Amino acid sequence: MAKKTVHHVKYNFFESKAEEAKKELGKEGLIHVLKEMLLIRHFEMRAESAYQQGKVGGFFHAYMGQEAIQTAAVHAMGRENNWWITTYRCHALAFLNGATPNEMMAELYGKATGNAMGRGGSMHFYEDRLLGGFGIVGGHLPIATGAAFSLKYQEQDGVAVCFLGDGAFVQGAVHESLNLASLWDLPCIYVVENNQWGMGTAVNRALCVQPIADHFAPAYGMKAYTLDGMDFASCYGGFKHIYEEVRKTSRPVLVEAVTERFRGHSISDPGLYRSKQELEAAKGRDPIQLFKEYLKKEKLLIDEAFEEIDKEQKDTVVESMKFAEESPNPEPTTLEEDVFAP
Numbered sequence: 154m155a156k157k158t159v160h161h162v163k164y165n166f167f168e169s170k171a172e173e174a175k176k177e178l179g180k181e182g183l184i185h186v187l188k189e190m191l192l193i194r195h196f197e198m199r200a201e202s203a204y205q206q207g208k209v210g211g212f213f214h215a216y217m218g219q220e221a222i223q224t225a226a227v228h229a230m231g232r233e234n235n236w237w238i239t240t241y242r243c244h245a246l247a248f249l250n251g252a253t254p255n256e257m258m259a260e261l262y263g264k265a266t267g268n269a270m271g272r273g274g275s276m277h278f279y280e281d282r283l284l285g286g287f288g289i290v291g292g293h294l295p296i297a298t299g300a301a302f303s304l305k306y307q308e309q310d311g312v313a314v315c316f317l318g319d320g321a322f323v324q325g326a327v328h329e330s331l332n333l334a335s336l337w338d339l340p341c342i343y344v345v346e347n348n349q350w351g352m353g354t355a356v357n358r359a360l361c362v363q364p365i366a367d368h369f370a371p372a373y374g375m376k377a378y379t380l381d382g383m384d385f386a387s388c389y390g391g392f393k394h395i396y397e398e399v400r401k402t403s404r405p406v407l408v409e410a411v412t413e414r415f416r417g418h419s420i421s422d423p424g425l426y427r428s429k430q431e432l433e434a435a436k437g438r439d440p441i442q443l444f445k446e447y448l449k450k451e452k453l454l455i456d457e458a459f460e461e462i463d464k465e466q467k468d469t470v471v472e473s474m475k476f477a478e479e480s481p482n483p484e485p486t487t488l489e490e491d492v493f494a495p
Contacts, residue, residue: 157381159411160349160356162363166381166411169390177393178228180453184462186228186385187448190220190441191466193245196254199470200244200261200275204420208478209261211274212288214242218415221440222346222380223249225388226314230396232282234311236300238293240318243286247278254473264480271483291317291324294343298330301341305403312340312399320351322369323359334405335373341405342395346382348414353426366409375407382412383438386447415439 155166175183197215204213216223219242227237227249239246247257252268260267261275268278276288284300287293297315304311321327322345334341345365349356362368370377378395381387388410395406413435417424424432448454 162357164364164379164409164411165367166387167378167391167394169380169387169394173393174386174389175451175453178389182228183448183453186224187441187444187454187459188462188466189249190224190385190444191463192254192469193220193224193248194441195463195467195470196244196248196257196473199467199474200258201416201420203258203261203474203477209275210263211276212241213261213275213420214240214418215414215416215420216242216245218435218440219346219348219382219412220245221385221388221444222344222382222410222412223316225385226344226392229389229392230312230314234309235282236297236304236311236313237280237283238297238300238313239283239286239316240290240293240321241276241286241288242318243276243278243283246316247280247283247286250280250283252278252280252283254469255476258470258473258477259480262477262480263482264477265483266476266480270487291321291327293317294321294327294330297341297343298334298339301334301339301405302337305337305339310400312342312396314342314344316344316346318351319345319347319349319356319365320354320359322365323351331369331373331375331405331407335375338403339405340399340403342399342408343405344408344410346410346412348382348412350414350418350426352418353422353424355426364409364411366407370407373405373407375405378406378408380408380410382410383440383443385440385444412440413438 155168157164157166197217203209223246232250256268260269263271265271276286278286297313301313351359366377366379380391399406
């Protein structure tokens with residue numbers, strides 16, 4: 154374990170060697186990871202701009218600063234066979250599970266060509282193996298636990314992977330889910346993306362003990378893992394190890410990925426509860442820049458290539474905005490289609 158202090162908390166990070174990711178993904182795979190992380194970042198930035206121009210309504214929660222976590226998880230565990238469940242901060246996971254920038258942007262614009270035909274907006278993206286982004290804080294953990302039960306009951310391969318924020322961890326449904334998953338030996342990986350803030354409340358003012366996974370996992374008879382959420386290699390190696398373990402044991406695991414978001418909780422949050430100095434310090438460990446420097450150190454990337462990739466991803470997102478702008482609005486007559494309850 155690699156010991157490190159973050160925000161006055163001593164963490165025992167899972168020791169993951171960058172060479173593992175390099176060996177398994179290769180140059181082409183690592184460059185593909187960089188492209189995905191850059192596209193996620195540009196999508197959030199451009200969508201945020203569209204929101205401010207009045208083209209996007211409702212709620213909007215950006216994933217900027219946290220890109221390494223879910224990108225690493227999907228690459229380490231694979232989309233097929235697994236169920237993926239997350240919070241309302243769901244744009245990145247939808248893309249990583251196969252949603253296109255066009256359908257995602259169109260959904261934000263409320264258009265018929267959107268990921269959920271314009272009905273879900275920012276908080277409710279879906280894919281074949283992504284059960285959703287969910288709006289109720291902590292309310293998606295019972296769904297993830299049910300997905301894990303389904304895999305076990307039907308004797309299917311795979312695991313359920315559930316992302317939640319540190320702010321959700323104090324909810325009762327979270328602890329009910331952890332208890333049941335442990336009691337029934339369910340193959341579920343619960344990942345707490347600790348970005349230090351539950352809305353505007355610092356994690357040390359909301360939770361009685363930290364680190365989260367190390368303290369709470371033993372109470373439920375689970376193993377705990379803590380990952381450096383700003384480091385793709387740390388996350389990739391950690392998730393690879395955890396995934397293989399859960400498939401072998403069919404036991405749930407509690408993971409804490411230590412990170413920090415670069416925006417407020419939502420687009421309406423100016424984030425005045427942290428100083429500019431604190432924010433700049435967090436951005437000093439930007440996961441994309443850290444990954445870029447790693448690739449350069451390994452002689453897999455040069456600055457000119459990075460700039461070209463960055464421009465390509467930016468252009469892709471700009472095109473998605475054009476697609477969304479030109480897409481039709483949903484017909485009012487379709488409003489009650491596909492609704493479960495009358």
